[in-house]
Amino acid sequence: MSGIYLLLGSNIGRRAKNLERAREMIVSHGITIKKESEIYETAAWGKEDQEAFLNQVIEVETGKSPQRVLFIVNMIEKEMGRERFEKWGSRLIDIDILYFGDIVFEEDNLLIPHPEIQNRRFTLAPLVEIAPQFLHPKLEKTQAQLLAECPDALAVEVYEHQEV
Numbered sequence: 001m002s003g004i005y006l007l008l009g010s011n012i013g014r015r016a017k018n019l020e021r022a023r024e025m026i027v028s029h030g031i032t033i034k035k036e037s038e039i040y041e042t043a044a045w046g047k048e049d050q051e052a053f054l055n056q057v058i059e060v061e062t063g064k065s066p067q068r069v070l071f072i073v074n075m076i077e078k079e080m081g082r083e084r085f086e087k088w089g090s091r092l093i094d095i096d097i098l099y100f101g102d103i104v105f106e107e108d109n110l111l112i113p114h115p116e117i118q119n120r121r122f123t124l125a126p127l128v129e130i131a132p133q134f135l136h137p138k139l140e141k142t143q144a145q146l147l148a149e150c151p152d153a154l155a156v157e158v159y160e161h162q163e164v
Helices: 015-028 066-080 121-130 143-149
Strands: 004-010 032-036 040-042 053-061 094-100 105-107 110-112 156-158
Touching (some): 004 121, 015 032, 015 053, 015 066, 040 121, 053 121, 066 094, 066 110, 094 110, 121 143, 121 156
Antiparallel strands (some): 004 053, 004 094, 032 053, 040 053, 040 156
């Protein structure tokens, strides 16, 4: 299945390298990356007294179920050393399932589409770069429309620095 979009984020350590490693690990689990957005930098959202985040959206293709993809991304986060201390806290790596094609999936541990897409510029900017016309299956708006209406005022800029 295609039209599966994941958001990668990091604000600890070598942030760009963390995103690169996450992409490599996703591929190593039999998930194909079809498109990658640029990497974007933004101030922390939700809990603002922390380092800026790097974020990237990737479109992937897989025959795996949403639950299996969630298991894989949670395993990758754990293998990379992510520790969950507080909501919206600093993260070595964060991988969110944004969309799974046009599927609407609602279970206790997984909501697809991600319920906050329309409120987060750091998610919408990279989504619009690679899938501006992708239709949100519940809101019935394109990513470009959602970005134009997004209430989040945080600046989101293409990341151009090299990390050592």
